[in-house]
Amino acid sequence: MNTTNNSIEVKFPGAAGNQFGRNTYLTVIPFKSVERFLTVFPEVQRKINMSRVKQIAQYVIQGTLDRNYSFLSAVTASCRGAIRYDDETKQVSIDINSTLSINDGQHRIAGIKMALDTMKKDISKETDDSIKGNLMKRLERLENMHIPIVIFDKMDEQHEQQLFHDLNLLAAKPTKSVSLKFDNTDPYTLMAKEVSQDNHYLIKYGVETEKTQLRDNNPNLMLLSTLRNMISFIIAGNDKDKGSEDTLCLGNYDAWKNEIEEILDLLFESLPNDCNDRTKYIIGLAVTLQGIGKYIHSVRNGDDLNWKDYLAGLKDINWKHNNRMWNGYGGSYDDRLERFVFGGTGGGINGVCNALVENNRSKTITTSN
Structure with a gap:
């Protein structure tokens, strides 16, 4: 003063x-x-x-x-x-x-x-x-x-x-994907960015880091935000987790990253080689990938089978839009669009998870026996 x-x-x-x-x-x-x-x-x-x-x-x-x-x-x-x-x-x-x-x-x-x-x-x-x-x-x-x-x-x-x-x-707000691209505070976002650049499957299929949605002419499999949420589902069982000692933190980050890399390798080994074709498969939809993440969390935390057997069993799932198996699991087939359409994000994620629990479990058990 x-x-x-x-x-x-x-x-x-x-x-x-x-x-x-x-x-x-x-x-x-x-x-x-x-x-x-x-x-x-x-x-x-x-x-x-x-x-x-x-x-x-x-x-x-x-x-x-x-x-x-x-x-x-x-x-x-x-x-x-x-x-x-x-x-x-x-x-x-x-x-x-x-x-x-x-x-x-x-x-x-x-x-x-x-x-x-x-x-x-x-x-x-x-x-x-x-x-x-x-x-x-x-x-x-x-x-x-x-x-x-x-x-x-x-x-x-x-x-x-x-x-x-x-x-x-008057200020222009950046898109969610761009915001995540430059975010280094959320451990799930950080991991999503790192594995998108390290994992050979993600490099092959592509992770979009700029746009907010994927159109049919975009060759990338998923948005960075989708990968972030998918990893959060795998580790924590939901997409809202911010990271903690019980889920993901600096102390267990490296161990979890290695685990996620292995999970992604096993997953993509069981999916179609052209799984990024959104006109053919529901795999390229954000709710599907997040639903798969939630499913992986459920089988990894189960005790009746090795979780890797469940991932291997995904190769027998018919992921095509016209597979009537998906009806009732969070959406329905649209004859006009000739595609399966999910009614909502939350319902779709749960629907995909439930569909895999009910249709992949029996096949995996039969194969294992």
Whole structure:
């Protein structure tokens, strides 16, 4: 803090510029200070989504762990009060009575606050001195992290509302496949990316990493998001798992990756050589591949047969669209399209899994005996 002309100022390192005739300042604020300087005014912000705040808080907490990648983009605010830039010291000076009104980033700021509060509560509850010491180090590291702030000067309420509109409604959101392609925090996504580049079957059939859906002229077998969910079904039995010590984490990642590679090899050895032909087989449908993943989880966790026998038995399954066996398992054959069509994602996944349980099990048992 500094006193200038009878006013008290808070100084931050930064830079100054001009955008469309308005003074603009760039600075960084420590996580531990965001609540003190940044404020949300309802008239220029939407209603906060606490579910999103919790997700960001968990993301922030995970970022204190080793080998994790966590990033928060700059928050945009407008200064309601006095602000200036000292070119000599390269500092942004804000009057202590000024307020920084958040125009974009309220969920990030709320997530940071929740992450700090959560870690403090965890520390107060912990009785193991070793664990408590580790948590305290992580909290100190978190408190001293900084978030970049872009500050606009001299904006009235209408301009703040327009700033919110432009930042939130004009930005182009990347497709889900592109988002997953560059995500290195979710262990299932990370594994999907790695096996898509390592497994010779996936290299042969192809994994689409850009588009959100596959048309008949796309030679790739599946989307990256489908592979991610398929792996999650195999390991955890569902596609919502975020990874944990009981499912997939850094400690068991390499072992699971080797297991997934073997499972994929056995699976594709039992599927038709042209299984990526979506006009011929239902295999290239996202629900089918995820349903196969759920089926693999069920047989791997059974105790009546070696799970590899079940995968070998898939070679006797008729995967063609016109196979009436599929009727009743989450969809029906469409005579107009000349294809089997699933009624919904969840029902289709369960339908494929149930179809394989009921039709592959008896064949596998007969063959094994």
